[in-house]
Amino acid sequence: MDRIAPGEAGDAPLLPPQLLPVQLHLGPLGPVAVPPEASMAMPPQQLGRWSESQAEFPRAPVPGPTRMARLVAFGGGILLTMFGVAEMVRVVDVGDVTPLQWALVALFAVTFGWIALAATTAIAGLGHTPVRPEPNLPASRQGDPRHPGAERTALVMPVYNEDPATVFAGLAAMAEELAALPEMRQADRDTGTPYEIFVLSDTRDPDLWIAEEQAFMALRRRCPWIPVWYRRRTRNTARKAGNVEEFVKRWGGRYAHMLVLDADSLMTGDAIAALRAAMIADPRAGIVQTSPRLIGGTTLLGRLQQFATRIYGPVVSDGIAAWQGHDGNYWGHNAIIRTAAFAQAAGLPVLPGRKPFGGAIMSHDFVEAALIRRAGWSVTMLPAIAGSYEGAPPSLLDIAIRDRRWSQGNLQHAGVIAARGLHWPNRVHFANGILSYLMSPIWLTLLLTGLALAVQARFIRPDYFAGDHSLFPTWPQFDAEGMIRLFLFAMAVLLLPKLIGIARAMLHGPTRRGCGGAAALLGSAVLEILLSSLMAPIMMLVQTRFVIQILAGQDSGWGPQRRDDGAWPLRQLLATHRGHVLAGLALTAIALSIVPALAAWMAPALAGLILAVPISAASGSGRLGRLADRLRLLRIPEETAPPQVLNRARALRRDFAPAGAEGGAANGLMAVLSDPDLLALHLAALSPEPRTRGRPDPVTATAEVKLREAADLAELDGWLEPPERLAILGDPRLLLQAQALGSRLGRIAAG
Template identity: 50%
Template structure:
């Protein structure tokens, strides 16, 4: 067991009591699951699932989506069935069906969500009066600004305490941080947090020296070592905020439902200021509830997990969610990146239910601040979702689970499919204008098969496609206009409507850029390029303009090529593709503008893209922001880790007690980074030399090694 004596830092009052770094371990076995071996007889039988199959919602969603797809496919067939169907026309039909089926299903689910919210008006769940179980609230962190995450967790802790149920929760920072300065800042922030909360606060911290299997491995390490002490765990992200009411409701819901394995909330986006982030924040607040409620209605208790702001039954998770390593090399082999979908699939396969509480308020998150940031995040998500193509056919999975995997895969594969459909359409127009007709199809004819279309029906189908694509936005706007608090919180009916129109325009311009970005991601992954795992940028800073130029110059060039080619081929083609062409030509400007805080704040001042949570901030968000500023004022975030350990002997002692027991060294086993760090320490004449000479890997080795820390502490000061 790691034990920390929380020594007082300089200029601070001493801590009230000794605190362990982590509580006593209570292990749970977490066996690796076999995806393609499963005995149905081992599935847990439950009562609630059989009573609550949402057949009506599923029929409306999938039946409606299928009917709309069949109708659209038939209309497209009639469009191209003029003068015979060529090979390119068949390609266009197939691509249209693949793309239209995707948006038709989303439309049908949106209709279900709209009707449910309009007529059922789900009520806010009430907080339980008492709890009998224990829950761990865990926050995995990876190279995040400590002031943000520690401020957020303190705000959540205080809000849970205010419910009177705080004794049922323990709190854990699970650090996978690889930056030595941030690691030391986390430890210093923890000591400050414990001083703030007092001696009775059960707030703990664990740092892994090797972040094996990334976030999934981080959670698995906690479950196997400490999970046995807790009935449930609430999993947060580094940008998560949850009210005490929401966390207590989740704990009560799982306590009262022994069949539940995972209960997911719908996080709303808050605290965003850049143009791009504010567009996302507005869309998630106004349209998100319709989409989420439709999803919740049809999936029932066969749902999905998004990796955070959810509660999990710990023993069930340990028994059934040990992730296997996929054979082969990344990007399709190795450890599973998008672990949350797979964990939901495995726990559902075992007979536990997975469902969402979309009406539960008080669950929040943040979003990337710019187009480039979201593209970088989506690169990792794209690889994880495409990797699910190796999991989707696992034995024993529920059909709804396979649909979740399909949805995730299509979220990225749809981009190259749309791109291919556009390319085939252009080729057909080019063929009709400049290339001789395809004289011989599969059957002999006396006359050539000209690539012509039913123009009137084509226009009608285009209009229907746009209506299907935009309908969920309209549903969300209608519900917002009919809901008094949401309408007033969005600035009134006129500003709310103008905001929706602005968001729709921005989405239309950004869509072709994201189409090419996602298509590029898919192609890179198909060609075997693995993605990294860089920490997500969460601040409101803008991106350097030269970086924007490099990222989008090909998009702009392609936009001008499409414009010139379209004008040479057919002006009507340019009109048809104008949103795509405009978005690509303006890609650099749009990407630059997306990251500008000044533009987002200016729109806020005139009342556009405003959400109710922004006009009347949730108290927990206000408190978290204030605490983050307080932690930032301590100077931990940007301090040099080596100097912090060197200059504060009491903190140095605390840091050393965080470290696990040193493993015995094998004779002849010389670690290069340790040897280099030791050599530099022996050669250094002052602490300034050591700070200047130590590279990142050497710093990590030094800070994990008590003997090297001793050498560091004995160096003369530079003064």
């Protein structure tokens, strides 16, 4: 089929120049939305083939501190697990061990090994020191310290149906932070500004699309000291990973580095500069990131999560940074990436087979880190760099929605973990991600196995005349005192990372005071442990359901995340959690009918399930979040003394809200037609795809008919459906016809 571009043969002619806007007030860049292209090749990588000769750098010896941290984390985790399993065997080895008891031991080994590794990772982090860049590299690979501006860095912001006011207010706040940096003040015509902002939109909502363009114009006017660019894709191929990949292919050659952000990311200028300096100082660096802190939470769950990550998070991140060394992971945002390394090594292949395991790679960040490391570049985490922030999901249901996509992405890594040439720590990262979701069905199976043993002991008579003609029946027996000791030991291992985090916070004056004092800090920790214990069984069943759906072949799709509002209708809460409540009631009845003491042991899990609806509703409550703050609970230092970048982002949000929008975006099509500057920018930014002759798009065809038959813009506006608005906004010919409709009526009214 022949393909024709908009405006060529087969399309109506464009409007005459006199109908186009003339006066443009978009700043020195005019209506240009993107810089000149500087393309880079980004070939998809082969997972089944690799040779070390393809690496950019040869494998370097593992530094001594990293080897020691790995010995503590993995060697200690194995020893701790062996001890716990041995104790479990002693508990059941009172008489002959039944097959069901052996199953219990096996499931216990997996779950205990999981928490043991977390505990020993926390211990490994206690002695962590940052890994320094490897010295004595060829001079040709070293950065030139005399011209830091030559190392241009793009702040890349991928967005998909996000709130433009929040996104662009955050970018403006970060731009103001960058303006105060010495390298920005020292920039000249030869070196140019060392930073630029590039917004990559995959937005499908027509009104949000135009609101993004309005906010983009406002950001350019407000921050003339930094170049700001905006590009919206017509097709959302491969989601966020494809969005960033297209950016690298078209403009990657313009930038030495890209600092990838998320819609709710905030970073101080010092943090951005520190990451960039670390990248320039180490020519082997492929990815450098720090550990983002959660801030800005207003609901009960938001405040709970940001307290947990603030107090316990440094313990975990220090431990991970200690044992992973240069073989680090990547969390998809708030990290700086060497563009050449990303283009060379991180092109994602399409996995064979059908969704959910085949197709485009969803959790792309883990895979990109592993492929970049395979190519010889380092991937490191520097948790000592402060000033990196992000938001938290506002409710339990929002976590569940996000986890559905993440669970599919992590389980999909089963097709990547065996790729040739990967470093073994990267395989550990993949295994850890897979197990993080498989652990829920494993934990559930462990609980059901224990319950089955109790049912067997209570209701099933022993067979004294089994086929082996034994004089004694095979009957499950347990060492009750040993079980209690093992339970207490397991709880101590489980809570060890949190206890270390609490101790560190108590001993650090600024952190302790920022949390409201010692008493408030301890009270907050107790509240966090209690609420997390009640929410854990709910998430266990939620994630188990996700795993079953994925194994059954159900794809998660791609939906936008809610960032602020945690409230859900009661009907939605009941529909989501009724199965959890029924499961909790059923398990409670079974436990009480067998051994009341068993119900007492399971009380935290059972209570969480039975109270799932009120717990879920409370998690998204802003009123309970404010109450906790008034009681000086769940406070963090960044809340007691908010960072300047957060204060500025909040203050600027109103300036980027589209005019006429109440609780959302204004009418995008009417906004474009009523603002000549916006129309000029919108037309300049469009990159419509050519259409196939004889195969018109039905939505576009319907929109064109309505446009031709409408008596005025008001009538047209009432007729159009959202997909039709999107079609008109994406087609210059139709958009200019709509402008002509308004201009003709305006001239008639004037006459």
